[in-house]
Amino acid sequence: MRFQFGQAVTHIEGLHFWAGGKPWAAKQIVVCSGADFETLFPEKFAQKPITKCKLQMMRTLPQPDGWRMGPSLCAGLTLLHYEAFADCPTLPLLRQRIATQMPQYLQWGIHVLVSQNGMGEIILGDTHEYGLHLDPFDKEYLNQWVLDYLEQFAQFPQPLIAERWHGVYAKWPGQSAWVETVAPGISLVNALGGAGMTLSFGLAESQPEKKSYHNIPQFTK
Ligand SMILES: Cc1cc2nc3c(=O)[nH]c(=O)nc-3n(C[C@H](O)[C@H](O)[C@H](O)COP(=O)(O)OP(=O)(O)OC[C@H]3O[C@@H](n4cnc5c(N)ncnc54)[C@H](O)[C@@H]3O)c2cc1C
The missing domain is CATH 3.30.9.10 (D-Amino Acid Oxidase, subunit A, domain 2)
Structure with a gap:
């Protein structure tokens, strides 16, 4: 696994994305952008009763x-x-x-x-x-x-x-999390509300794609 800090992902298209101004490719993309509803898939956020x-x-x-x-x-x-x-x-x-x-x-x-x-x-x-x-x-x-x-x-x-x-x-009022596949290989995971520090690891474990969560692919430029 590789962490790349200090680089905003500005655009995702298929399994390619742009971070820090450079293009990357991935086998799977999980978007966990927290309270930033405006940058990635803003139309998906706009369709949901998600708030801050x-x-x-x-x-x-x-x-x-x-x-x-x-x-x-x-x-x-x-x-x-x-x-x-x-x-x-x-x-x-x-x-x-x-x-x-x-x-x-x-x-x-x-x-x-x-x-x-x-x-x-x-x-x-x-x-x-x-x-x-x-x-x-x-x-x-x-x-x-x-x-x-x-x-x-x-x-x-x-x-x-x-x-x-x-x-x-x-x-997301009334819901403990929002997990949605928005395109092949791309999912949004968000809205853990006030319990995200407690629930996140359990949520990650419970996802069907959990092998991929554990083995987020080596990104290649
Ligand atoms: C004051 C406070 C107290 C809390 N107390 C508790 C508690 O006691 N127990 C508990 O279980 N939970 C608590 N929580 C809730 C918990 O912190 C959240 O549920 C959890 O942080 C949500 O995790 P997340 O990864 O979805 O979002 P975040 O923690 O918000 O992380 C999202 C990250 O994505 C980054 N990001 C966004 N867009 C992009 C982009 N385009 N490119 C790159 N990076 C991006 C953001 O900068 C951010 O670092 C508390 C929250 C707050 C604010």
């Missing part, structure tokens, strides 16, 4: 004296966010309470996940804002609501926020 989701994130300064949080944390709002909890019998009551007492958390898909990285920083997220034309500016009130909710279940020796940013992923 913007998530606001924060992280603290490193915690002092090697302080470690232990396992990652979440709280009640997370039960409302992930389908995996859909069978929980008390979920409708929880949703009703949140809808009454803090509706903005449902409106902006806010739930709070907390984890610590190797540098001792606490990573905090997230919010969910959907649409094809997402605002480049972050909404500070969303960050504040994340922090307000966090305060109800966790405190840290060093709570100061050092950095804020946002990420964007592709999402």
